[in-house]
Amino acid sequence: MTPIMTEAELTEFMHRAFPQAADDFHVERLTPDGIVMRLRVAERHLRPGGTISGPTMFGLADVAIYLAILARIGPVALAVTTNGSIDFLRKPAAGVDLLGEARLLKLGKVLAVGDVLIRSEGLDAPVARSSMTYSIPPVR
Amino acid sequence: MTPIMTEAELTEFMHRAFPQAADDFHVERLTPDGIVMRLRVAERHLRPGGTISGPTMFGLADVAIYLAILARIGPVALAVTTNGSIDFLRKPAAGVDLLGEARLLKLGKVLAVGDVLIRSEGLDAPVARSSMTYSIPPVR
Amino acid sequence: MTPIMTEAELTEFMHRAFPQAADDFHVERLTPDGIVMRLRVAERHLRPGGTISGPTMFGLADVAIYLAILARIGPVALAVTTNGSIDFLRKPAAGVDLLGEARLLKLGKVLAVGDVLIRSEGLDAPVARSSMTYSIPPVR
Amino acid sequence: MTPIMTEAELTEFMHRAFPQAADDFHVERLTPDGIVMRLRVAERHLRPGGTISGPTMFGLADVAIYLAILARIGPVALAVTTNGSIDFLRKPAAGVDLLGEARLLKLGKVLAVGDVLIRSEGLDAPVARSSMTYSIPPVR
Numbered sequence: 094m095t096p097i098m099t100e101a102e103l104t105e106f107m108h109r110a111f112p113q114a115a116d117d118f119h120v121e122r123l124t125p126d127g128i129v130m131r132l133r134v135a136e137r138h139l140r141p142g143g144t145i146s147g148p149t150m151f152g153l154a155d156v157a158i159y160l161a162i163l164a165r166i167g168p169v170a171l172a173v174t175t176n177g178s179i180d181f182l183r184k185p186a187a188g189v190d191l192l193g194e195a196r197l198l199k200l201g202k203v204l205a206v207g208d209v210l211i212r213s214e215g216l217d218a219p220v221a222r223s224s225m226t227y228s229i230p231p232v233r
Numbered sequence: 234m235t236p237i238m239t240e241a242e243l244t245e246f247m248h249r250a251f252p253q254a255a256d257d258f259h260v261e262r263l264t265p266d267g268i269v270m271r272l273r274v275a276e277r278h279l280r281p282g283g284t285i286s287g288p289t290m291f292g293l294a295d296v297a298i299y300l301a302i303l304a305r306i307g308p309v310a311l312a313v314t315t316n317g318s319i320d321f322l323r324k325p326a327a328g329v330d331l332l333g334e335a336r337l338l339k340l341g342k343v344l345a346v347g348d349v350l351i352r353s354e355g356l357d358a359p360v361a362r363s364s365m366t367y368s369i370p371p372v373r
Numbered sequence: 374m375t376p377i378m379t380e381a382e383l384t385e386f387m388h389r390a391f392p393q394a395a396d397d398f399h400v401e402r403l404t405p406d407g408i409v410m411r412l413r414v415a416e417r418h419l420r421p422g423g424t425i426s427g428p429t430m431f432g433l434a435d436v437a438i439y440l441a442i443l444a445r446i447g448p449v450a451l452a453v454t455t456n457g458s459i460d461f462l463r464k465p466a467a468g469v470d471l472l473g474e475a476r477l478l479k480l481g482k483v484l485a486v487g488d489v490l491i492r493s494e495g496l497d498a499p500v501a502r503s504s505m506t507y508s509i510p511p512v513r
Numbered sequence: 514m515t516p517i518m519t520e521a522e523l524t525e526f527m528h529r530a531f532p533q534a535a536d537d538f539h540v541e542r543l544t545p546d547g548i549v550m551r552l553r554v555a556e557r558h559l560r561p562g563g564t565i566s567g568p569t570m571f572g573l574a575d576v577a578i579y580l581a582i583l584a585r586i587g588p589v590a591l592a593v594t595t596n597g598s599i600d601f602l603r604k605p606a607a608g609v610d611l612l613g614e615a616r617l618l619k620l621g622k623v624l625a626v627g628d629v630l631i632r633s634e635g636l637d638a639p640v641a642r643s644s645m646t647y648s649i650p651p652v653r
Contacts, residue, residue, distance in 0.1 A: 320479075422591075427575050435567050454601055
């Protein structure tokens with residue numbers, strides 16, 4: 094599961110393929126078994142009371158596992174999410190970004206599975222936990 | 234589980250409490266055991282290839298179950314999502330809205346659970362299935 | 374999604390392929406989009422306080438969706454569960470069987486997805502809700 | 514989240530409260546943020562093809578998180594599972610036990626959440642991943 098793409102290549106791919114997402118998410122660093130992604134928290138992600146919206150955190154988990162997969166199989170594949178689950182654990186800290194640390198648990202020919210811990214930057218207690226399954230299309 | 238709020242009251246509440254969400258979501262109708270919510274699909278919800286983004290569908294499921302609960306316990310409560318899972322089943326049809334049909338399966342003093350089938354308007358085969366758990370705060 | 378196997382054929386298959394499970398589970402009836410399975414509740418399924426163990430209910434959901442799939446694709450396939458989620462909603466009624474009503478939401482070439490409502494026989498309020506994804510092996 | 518019970522006390526509790534489970538499961542060791550549990554694989558856990566049944570692995574995850582919680586709040590509490598999800602990743606190795614390594618992600622007054630990686634003993638690649646939520650009853 095060694096990456097075949099660099100952080101710069103993943104970032105460039107994300108900007109090209111998902112220009113909207115590229116405003117929200119930043120490739121922090123590749124790890125031996127996954128990736129760390131940053132959500133640049135902005136007004137539009139917040140809900141009353143100052144918490145970050147559930148769909149935004151779901152999106153952070155989704156993009157983190159997606160890019161962790163692409164970093165290993167290359168940018169050509171059109172993997173699609175087939176299943177996601179997320180546990181919301183705590184209210185995020187105010188005024189700091191979220192970091193999603195994804196690890197790949199399986200990278201098969203048909204399915205890939207990963208999980209993510211989401212934390213407020215600088216804090217240890219996780220804000221959310223998520224796992225996602227991707228279907229990997231056959232090579233043509 | 235009879236509603237104590239009307240569609241108009243839920244809509245008014247959503248506009249006041251979640252002004253951003255109110256652009257995306259529309260209360261279609263209350264049902265005996267739940268609610269039907271509409272996602273007004275717009276350019277910002279789409280991904281390359283014309284599919285609707287996963288976080289957007291997660292958000293539709295989330296708001297549908299949230300409002301199905303509030304319709305029964307009233308708008309004062311601050312329920313929070315503690316767990317969500319979603320299965321993405323098919324690519325949505327192009328150019329039509331999504332309808333999320335939520336049913337409440339449990340409305341307890343501490344936890345509420347519901348599930349949702351999401352369909353492209355006018356089509357029978359579901360696009361996604363989701364279930365969500367909400368924690369209901371104690372009455373003060 | 375019309376069944377190509379009968380209840381009798383599914384029962385015969387289950388006894389042959391899963392002799393242990395056949396003590397616990399009974400094919401109640403095929404439905405247009407799924408199946409109803411019965412768990413014959415016995416001492417070994419119970420936990421202190423008289424509730425039915427979580428893994429037993431997970432097993433009921435698993436076998437129900439598995440047989441709902443096989444009824445449509447035939448008994449040769451070796452489908453395997455790739456993901457399951459379950460919400461435990463209420464304590465089952467004492468001294469009655471559980472009925473799991475499964476419906477198939479997707480029956481694709483690679484993946485099948487279904488969900489299940491589990492009820493104590495004779496009661497309307499569901500005891501548990503579950504969804505499962507199966508990977509369907511390629512035809513050889 | 515420091516344990517207030519020892520491995521011996523947890524084992525004694527499990528034998529008393531869940532005598533059936535005590536044949537299958539063994540407290541391997543407490544860890545700073547969780548527990549490692551062993552499934553002593555026996556004929557009754559196997560499925561055709563030699564794989565370990567899904568409900569058995571679900572049960573391993575369930576008991577691991579349950580005991581990880583009890584080790585921190587004491588044996589009096591009657592925590593109940595409210596939600597579980599599991600991803601089956603690989604076929605377990607033949608003829609070896611399974612080890613479930615659980616970590617607690619949240620231990621609140623009302624809800625506790627943990628996740629588990631299940632591996633065949635001696636192998637690094639995980640066989641399954643699971644997460645569970647427990648409802649913790651109020652202190653009387």
